[in-house]
Amino acid sequence: MDRVCVIGAGSSGIAACQVLAARGIAYDCYETGSEVGGNWRYLNDNGMSSAYRSLHINTSRQIMEYASFPMPEDCPVYPSHFHIARYFDSFVDHFGLRPSIAFRTEVVRVDPLPGGRWGVTARHLDSDETSERVYGAVLVANGHHWKPRWPRPALPGAEDFTGTQTHSHDYRTPEPFADKRVLVLGIGNSACDIAVETSRVSRRTVLAMRRGAHILPKYLFGVPTDHLTGSWLARAPLSVQEQGLRLLLRLSRGRLEDYGLPAPRHRVLGAHPTISDDLLSRLGHGDLTVKPAPARLERDRVVFEDGSTEEIDAIVYCTGYDIAFPFLEDEVIDPSDNDIDLYHRVVAPDRPGLYFIGLVQPLGAIMPLAEAQSHWVADLLQGRCALPVPERMRQETRAYRAGLARRYVASRRHTIQVDAGAYLRELRTERRKGAARVRRGATGR
Numbered sequence: 001m002d003r004v005c006v007i008g009a010g011s012s013g014i015a016a017c018q019v020l021a022a023r024g025i026a027y028d029c030y031e032t033g034s035e036v037g038g039n040w041r042y043l044n045d046n047g048m049s050s051a052y053r054s055l056h057i058n059t060s061r062q063i064m065e066y067a068s069f070p071m072p073e074d075c076p077v078y079p080s081h082f083h084i085a086r087y088f089d090s091f092v093d094h095f096g097l098r099p100s101i102a103f104r105t106e107v108v109r110v111d112p113l114p115g116g117r118w119g120v121t122a123r124h125l126d127s128d129e130t131s132e133r134v135y136g137a138v139l140v141a142n143g144h145h146w147k148p149r150w151p152r153p154a155l156p157g158a159e160d161f162t163g164t165q166t167h168s169h170d171y172r173t174p175e176p177f178a179d180k181r182v183l184v185l186g187i188g189n190s191a192c193d194i195a196v197e198t199s200r201v202s203r204r205t206v207l208a209m210r211r212g213a214h215i216l217p218k219y220l221f222g223v224p225t226d227h228l229t230g231s232w233l234a235r236a237p238l239s240v241q242e243q244g245l246r247l248l249l250r251l252s253r254g255r256l257e258d259y260g261l262p263a264p265r266h267r268v269l270g271a272h273p274t275i276s277d278d279l280l281s282r283l284g285h286g287d288l289t290v291k292p293a294p295a296r297l298e299r300d301r302v303v304f305e306d307g308s309t310e311e312i313d314a315i316v317y318c319t320g321y322d323i324a325f326p327f328l329e330d331e332v333i334d335p336s337d338n339d340i341d342l343y344h345r346v347v348a349p350d351r352p353g354l355y356f357i358g359l360v361q362p363l364g365a366i367m368p369l370a371e372a373q374s375h376w377v378a379d380l381l382q383g384r385c386a387l388p389v390p391e392r393m394r395q396e397t398r399a400y401r402a403g404l405a406r407r408y409v410a411s412r413r414h415t416i417q418v419d420a421g422a423y424l425r426e427l428r429t430e431r432r433k434g435a436a437r438v439r440r441g442a443t444g445r
């Protein structure tokens with residue numbers, strides 16, 4: 001079997017490396033930075049980490065750990081990025097993966113070649129030299145929370161705004177916002193974490209949003225929330241999960257309107273969850289002001305959609321991330337507007353040998369899903385599983401899109417959503433079907 005290329009040594013890339021190594025598949029992994037961990041390596045010198053100093057994961061460690069390597073017992077329930085980066089270091093060392101990772105080596109091009117092979121061009125940052133190598137398959141694990149998504153088009157008046165305008169990707173600590181009048185835009189997890197933090201040092205922090213969000217706590221009745229939502233509740237039909245969660249939230253934290261937040265018009269499971277223990281208490285303290293979305297900027301002030309205005313010194317756009325593969329031409333795969341059609345979120349139907357690891361946004365955590373995806377890809381590489389014909393794969397991607405449209409608020413942030421437990425079951429089923437295809441000799445490729 002031809003050698004395989006893994007792009008990125010973040011949480012998904014190292015999961016892929018571990019599985020490939022365990023399965024005896026020769027591979028090279030390329031990582032732009034000097035260390036593993038991707039987004040979870042604070043101040044990562046690959047320039048792609050969006051982690052801020054106070055970041056703690058909002059899924060519990062039991063939900064985020066790799067199946068092959070449990071997190072240490074003494075790790076907190078909701079570890080910080082420091083704990084998580086340490087865990088990734090020990091994962092890589094435990095499995096002896098480090099020598100297979102070319103650090104400070106950026107993949108700059110990936111080209112399809114005749115015969116289903118792939119040409120990979122890498123730039124070595126220390127020497128600025130490039131090298132080319134041919135691989136039988138490429139596993140793309142470059143992450144999807146590193147390229148800032150700014151409002152498109154920009155807010156009217158943005159060019160003439162006299163304050164600062166930054167994206168959450170570049171937020172590290174609240175100090176630069178001390179004594180400032182800050183506007184945080186969005187109501188995802190970045191917005192809530194950042195608004196809570198700036199509200200402690202700013203003169204005033206305004207949290208503006210174009211729709212409400214169901215705020216989930218990290219604990220419900222003393223139990224990590226995802227221990228409830230990821231276990232018995234996750235196996236129930238969606239409507240039962242929805243009702244159960246709605247009831248639990250109503251009992252534990254009451255109505256969001258009573259904290260000054262707009263009542264969400266969508267179902268609890270109709271948006272990627274916003275998880276914060278601190279937001280509601282900061283609102284209760286009167287240290288955060290809630291506003292609708294900005295309508296326009298007027299030099300040193302922001303006019304909101306309800307006609308109210310605020311003088312603002314700094315805007316932090318917590319408006320999410322674009323999916324991007326800078327090393328792939330759009331003709332190969334085009335992720336514009338975060339639309340990307342992959343069979344079971346991994347396989348490019350018309351590009352044999354091109355796989356995407358960790359390109360999901362789960363209710364749950366990406367790490368064990370990336371690991372499970374890698375096992376499926378290893379099956380495909382070793383001929384233990386086969387894919388259906390491309391048209392069958394495209395049917396699956398259409399059905400997935402239709403399911404997203406039925407369930408989720410229409411937003412560019414909801415194009416790669418999965419429920420962790422259900423998705424793991426889906427991958428297991430696909431592996432069984434893929435093995436049956438091999439036995440029948442019914443391979444699509």
Ligand SMILES: NC(=O)C1=CN([C@@H]2O[C@H](COP(=O)(O)OP(=O)(O)OC[C@H]3O[C@@H](n4cnc5c(N)ncnc54)[C@H](OP(=O)(O)O)[C@@H]3O)[C@@H](O)[C@H]2O)C=CC1
Pocket residue numbers: 055056057058059145150151152168185186187188189190191193209210211272273293318319320321361409411412413
């Ligand atoms: N502690 C943790 O573990 C953390 C995890 N994360 C994760 O990182 C990922 C990214 O999160 P995040 O950075 O919050 O981004 P998200 O994409 O999740 O949220 C973006 C927010 O910005 C809003 N928005 C986007 N564009 C506009 C616009 N033009 N005008 C007004 N509002 C806009 C969205 O609203 P709409 O819904 O209407 O599109 C949404 O409220 C998520 O998976 C999140 O869970 C992030 C921070 C902390």
